[in-house]
Amino acid sequence: GDSVTQMEGPVTLSEEAFLTINCTYTATGYPSLFWYVQYPGEGLQLLLKATKADDKGSNKGFEATYRKETTSFHLEKGSVQVSDSAVYFCALSFSGGYNKLIFGAGTRLAVHP
């Protein structure tokens, strides 16, 4: 079945460090890929998305590129801030209608000053 695998956390970084959170997927077709973020005590917010191979999603300094050849969608940020501390979820979905999101397990990021 379709699934998403994320690197296990927690990831602990110092402020201004480079961030990579790995995400790979298994899917029978060509899904859209997403990163959602969950800040402490809050719900899930869409961070970025990519809908086809080689697309790059970006938002708030975060980037991820849809790599069909490696079935990956790794999240990167060049310089993290304390305010980026959150849980990050990689997810996939198929286009159209009511198709559900399939989430990875989430990766907790803690950024220290």
Place this chain on the structure above:
Amino acid sequence: EPEVTQTPSHQVTQMGQEVILRCVPISNHLYFYWYRQILGQKVEFLVSFYNNEISEKSEIFDDQFSVERPDGSNFTLKIRSTKLEDSAMYFCASTEPSGANVLTFGAGSRLTVL
């Protein structure tokens, strides 16, 4: 910016009691969803709802669960007889009619079953 609103934010209930979680999706959205997240675990799909009927449900969504859109704005999740393992954060989400499959989530309702 339009948002999905969920109530209550936290509910504590005794095992075996009925619970109703409420959601007000974004007004022009047509597809509605419930997800849950047991503490420290992944976000899991429960059910999707379109055109006043369930379009898909997961194995988790057994006979104890039901969903309803009682009027033009609310979307509810009912758990008939709660179990300890139903303790989780429940998220409502909705998507726009274009099929762009970008879900907007509510802030969640935390259910604690004692």
